Amino acid sequence: MLRVSIMAFILTVNFALQTTLFKYIEILGVKPDTALVIVVSYGILRGDVEGALAGFLSGLLQDIYFGPCIGLYALLQMLAGYFAGKPFKDFYKENYLLPLPLCAGAAFASQCAIYFAGFLFRGKLDLPFYFRMIMLPGSVYTIIVTIPVYASMYWVNTKLESAEKLNRKLF
């Protein structure tokens, strides 16, 4: 319960920051997608199922305010969290470099999905332009914020796990 409320709180604060103060750190018209980084980090730290649930919650919040319908961003972020949690058992979580390729992949995949869902079928076929102007800078900026965000998520997760250990009944 503690874990769920802490995660909901982190995602809500992040959403509020992303919609307000992030416009001041815009570079070349793109902003970093910290929500995605948080979801991917959580997936790496806690496994696919919990990553998927965190992604669903985070995407739902974006859908409610800015989505074309409820469910599009929720689906995208849920899949990001799910696939980030797949190599859960095979990696050391202390390795801060692991999230980099995962976040890069997730950011690029979600940008592509938005392009396919909202642009391709409306006849906007200039993919190289969109790649150069939005997808690439967006993904690069997201990768830059990955390490600090992952480090803080790692810290939060350690605190939560030690708090849970105290409450766990052994027998």
Next chain:
Amino acid sequence: METLSKHKKAFIIGMCLLCAVLAFSTIRSKPAFLADFANFFVMPMQSAFSEAGYWIDDRISFVASLEHLYAENRELREQNAALLEENQRLGFMKDENQKLSELLAVDQLYADYPKVGARIIGHGVNDWYDMYTIDKGTNQGIKPSMIAIAPGGVVGTVVECSSDTSTIRTLMDENLVISAQCSRTKEFGYVMGDSVLMRQGLCRMEFQNGQNAEILQNDTVVTSQFSIYYPAGVSIGKIVDVISDATGKYAVIEPAVDLSSLETLLVVTKEFKAESEAPTPTPIPSPTATPGAGSVLVK
């Protein structure tokens, strides 16, 4: 949690299906109660963060502008003198206009519409669209498809409302189309967003006459009288470039309102759709029928 982890495949497929069902059932309109619920948590934080942002922005621009203040002040004084003179002249013209309008029994085109002032408390999260969240909703009389303006001209349209917040789509957003006309040649067309031009703070306009449209740089563009959502004659922007390519001719428009530094806007709380369906009470007399204008009456 353990049972979920045991049936991972079923879990993820079930969640995907849930998303698909949600998406199909909400594609026409999203239920407002979700936004109302989320507002309870999100809106206080958004308001606090955005006010803090505006405050810091103000301080920074104040310090940055200190050195230009003297020159700017002198420039503004000169401008002020010119404007005062012009204002006086326009005052006379307004009186004259009123008298002539009374004579012709024409309704005032630019009547005062009821407006609600709102503050922008959030910007869209992804880089593909240009949307705002404002801090007024259905409780203040705002409804979807009402128009948002700012001193200078059109900002965009209200797309969704909850009790206390609304989402605005701006001129530069891909999904917004406004019927417009060139104020000089009355050339009719549509102003639409373009994510290519959005990066430079511009939007595009396509004309009904296509290649034959009579347009020039620096022409001003206003909302047309055929629009069902917008009052006619509200300034949209000016043409900064005219481009002809394989797909046709279009104009690049610079919005009259500086959307990048916008903090507050006004929502016109009047629905024009209903009005346009009702029969117009007084037809505007056509210029050819005006006696004494030196024109021939057409039968």
